[in-house]
Amino acid sequence: MSMAPTLLSVEGLTKSYGGVHAMRGVSFELRAGEILALIGPNGAGKSTCFNVLNGQIIPDSGRVRLLGEETTGKKPRAIWRMGVGRTFQITATFPTMTVRENVQVALVSHGRQLFNLWASTANQARDEAGRLLDLVGMGAYAERPCGELAYGDLKRLELAIALANQPKLLLMDEPTAGMAPRERIELMRLTARIAREQSIGVLFTEHDMDVVFEHSDRILVLNRGTLIAEGSPQEVRGNAQVRAIYLGDGLLYDARHREGASA
């Protein structure tokens, strides 16, 4: 794992809105195949960080590089073309299309066929879309209108869309928010499996600490725009400052974990 090349390198990101410092000198690295969680209380700067990586916000200073290539200042669509897939906190899909068509559009874009006025989209990357849907367990829903899907299924569809450009990096903003506990575990297991198999780096934010400690290789803790801790789940859980600011004493987690272990 430690031999994997550095995929994403973030150096000294700073962003302020008026007098509010959303990020102050945030730096970290992410390796291929690594699952990195970004946690912190509300207003810590997680979303700002995500939106900078994704290209929706331009930072005041600092730089982001993907495999050595600078992405800072590029538009989201350009960053996507460099191999960054993204899912949103509130799902963003195409409700008037079928599930399969949602993935097909992403594949068509990846194949640079967007200005093709003549071909029939139905035949474009149909099997590839089916394969991606099977991968996330949505194969049976391929012909359903996307607007009729349950929320958990939409999250899985988003994952399939995000995988369409064979990304090197996946950005997932609260991937399990609004899902039932069982769905959360399933989705994150799926994500972890895909990341390992395809050697994709994953950066995700999450408020559910079960999900975070279970599925991340490493955790970054952000508070008021500054990274206050970084390390393995065990290290972060033991960090007194993190406990004080964000996790609390973690009694519930420990209790549940012990129960689960003994069962």
Next chain:
Amino acid sequence: MAFYVVQFLTGLASAAALFLVASGLSIIFGVTRIVNFAHGAFYMLGAYVAFTLTERFSGALGFWGGIVVAALVVAAVGVLVEMVLLRRIYHAPELFQLLATFGLTLMVEDLVVLIWGPDDLVGRRAPGFRGAIDFFGQNVPSYDLFLIALGPVVLGVLWLLFQRTRWGILVRAATQDRDMVAALGVNQKWLFTSVFALGVFLAALGGALQIPRDAVNHAMDLRVIVEVFVVVVIGGLGSIIGAFVAAVLVSELNAFGILIFPKISIILVFLVMAVVLIVRPWGLFGKPEAPARRTPGLTVNPWRPLTSNERLAAIAALIVAAALPFFAGNYALTVGSEIAIFVIFAASLHFLMSVGGLASFGHAAYFGLGAYGVALLAKLAGLPMIACLLLGPLLGLAGAAVFGFFAVQLSGVYFAMLTLAFAQIVWSIAFQWVSVTGGDNGILGVWPSSWAASPSHFYWLSLGIAALAVVILRIIVFSPFGFALRATRDSPLRSEAIGINGKRIQWTAFVIAGTVAGLAGALFAYLKGSVFPDNMGISLSVDALVMVLLGGVETVSGAVIGAIVYKALNIWLISKTDLSKLVLGAFVVLIVVAFPKGIVGTLETILYRRRKSTSSPSPILTSRIETAE
């Protein structure tokens, strides 16, 4: 020097009325999120009612009493409209709100003629402001000075109202988050009604105050609403200060534009608007737009290419239509050609609206440009018909490329306002540039070549091109480009995140739609043998919108059916009544409120439900149009 100062003062005086109307529009939009297209109609009503009150009842009310009572009377009409109509459509997609208020405008135009007659009415001078003041040898009407002072006074009163009263605070709160205000127990119905009343009062006051300056006529609504749209686009919708600054700016540009480009003074305003849009797309004092409400939302049956049976049915229908010349007379064939041409026109707008989610309120501009393109090529260059038909629509393409570039920078109501303003600009160029376009007299004698001259041949030509255009547009709908366009409409966030350059996709769609509309216009020029500025007028743009709506905005090619039904009805109606605008306007309002899915959309929903009847019906299929609570 004195001349320029006087010109400047005249501009300031014109700004007063513009500011009153624009601020009313902004206040209503801020709270209800409805862009009230009927605002120009209320302005016009204000002028007409004030005329009657100051002429007939000046003894009881006096001049100034008449002005204020006129504005109050029109505000009461506004309250009625709000309670009867708008309350039913507050949660409807914004396209429907725009259309319903547009329908109202059409109705008012005919009602005004019905009540006050078609002639211009010249009102009396304001007592105390009858004379003019000498300014270094130039005359400045003293009433202008009164208007110049009035603008800042109204601005101040509105500021006090919104900052210092409980009602004003509620309005500001509702402007920021109306759901939160409702959750706090504020009676939203009353708040919306009162805001609408204030907005209409301001518009009517603006109109009433015009009677000492200008003759009252039944075209003043569209003239003012286009200027007001330009004002709110520049100033920023929802900002009263923005409305004031932009009203002054636009009025001054008009006042001095006449000196620089006497023929086409509106060009200067357009240039300024273009610059503002590039630098600050949400206007000088506006805030970036919240994501627009999704225009689709009435049905969720995914679009499918025709099945082989449906394709056979379409071909059979085409064959039946092609057989018309064997049993119909020349008049029927001319009507048939016209319907075929409007099928092309409606299909082009439908492509932009349903696939792109871009409701253009000025699509006739590109229809008209195609017509003028043909007329100029045929008359000036003397090209043969085939060459004209191929090259003429390129003028529509060029116009769509220029205006579309700016229009797609915006979305939703801004897009609608901007496309309408562009269409008015194109119309006024055709109207004013007499040396090239012939102005109001148009260009006559555009006749088809002999091979297409007979009614049956021309009918087959139109029918063939219409079929071809509809097929090509359908192919584009299901092409990767069509999906990219739908993706941009469905979720700008997601489409950007999968590498789609939404603006460029939409711009391309705008150019495609403009070119096809230009093709329709080119054929129309040959059908009529002439072109006039009205070929790019607002009523034609509205016709196209109604055809799309009637067919069903969420269908793939409902506009074809919409165009056939509407055009046939329209031609029949014009032969039956003089009040076609009144009937048409009422028709538009009725469709929006009672029949929002259109003919094809309703049929599709019935079929879709039947197909799905084995599984439980989805709640999403039920209509989302609700009344405001």
